[in-house]
Amino acid sequence: MNIFDRKINFDALLKFSHITPSTQQHLKKVYASFALCMFVAAAGAYVHVVTRFIQAGLLSALGALALMICLMATPHSHETEQKRLGLLAGFAFLTGVGLGPALELCIAINPSILPTAFMGTAMIFTCFSLSALYARRRSYLFLGGILMSAMSLMFVSSLGNLFFGSIWLFQANLYMGLLVMCGFVLFDTQLIIEKAEHGDKDYICTQSSGFVPQGD
Structure with a gap:
């Protein structure tokens, strides 16, 4: 065949x-x-x-x-x-x-930075959004705590780097931030779906604080 x-x-x-x-x-x-x-x-x-x-x-x-x-x-x-x-x-x-x-x-x-950044961001957002949409419900909600912890670590390291001036720490924060933002696309997309399934249809201002997923 x-x-x-x-x-x-x-x-x-x-x-x-x-x-x-x-x-x-x-x-x-x-x-x-x-x-x-x-x-x-x-x-x-x-x-x-x-x-x-x-x-x-x-x-x-x-x-x-x-x-x-x-x-x-x-x-x-x-x-x-x-x-x-x-x-x-x-x-x-x-x-x-x-x-x-x-x-x-x-x-x-370099003026070419702007269209390159736009296309790269659009591709990343589209791919990770589709991954969250096709994945099983709630499968990425566990990332919430990990991502917030990573954000806290990045904040502390950024403050510390004001005194150290390390280019390596700056680069680590830069790429770690990219990974964290990709994770937030997965997490936020599934969180929006889960909140909508539970009756929250506020599409203008979706908030994640205080939301606890319930059983089906």
């Missing part, structure tokens, strides 16, 4: 039988709001780098923090959905403005 004669059912790649239809709709809203934040943040970075209409600094950071606090304080309901989306978009815009100086530095060193 020639294996190359077999037909590949590409529709099966988009079917997640272990995820309920309502949760799949919730995931679509989550990724749609995420895409919105990316575009708005890119617009904020463009405003800083090209037009210089808004400068990054303390005011943009405080503004982003204030919008985040307002978003967290606004209750989730159908009536407040548009308001919360606006707060989220404002937070993303000011965050993009805050990234302006870093983008300017990358452009000054």
Whole structure:
């Protein structure tokens, strides 16, 4: 039998039988709001780098923090959905403005860094998100404690490196941070699914604090 004669059912790649239809709709809203934040943040970075209409600094950071606090304080309901989306978009815009100086530095060193970083990040996010979606439910939730411990270790080592100035410790933190962020994609994706299965359909502001998975 020639294996190359077999037909590949590409529709099966988009079917997640272990995820309920309502949760799949919730995931679509989550990724749609995420895409919105990316575009708005890119617009904020463009405003800083090209037009210089808004400068990054303390005011943009405080503004982003204030919008985040307002978003967290606004209750989730159908009536407040548009308001919360606006707060989220404002937070993303000011965050993009805050990234302006870093983008300017990358452009000054090598402009090809930006598209390379974007493509690499998009590929990593897509691959690890699909891995979490196709995996068995809750199979990656155990990573939560490990990832938070790794974040604490990175924070302490970064503070210590302010005094040591070790390039090796800097490189270790850099690559460890990449691994931790990949792990968070797996963990957060399955956490969003699990929370949605238990009735939390807040796609604008998903929080993981205080959530304890329950039995089926």
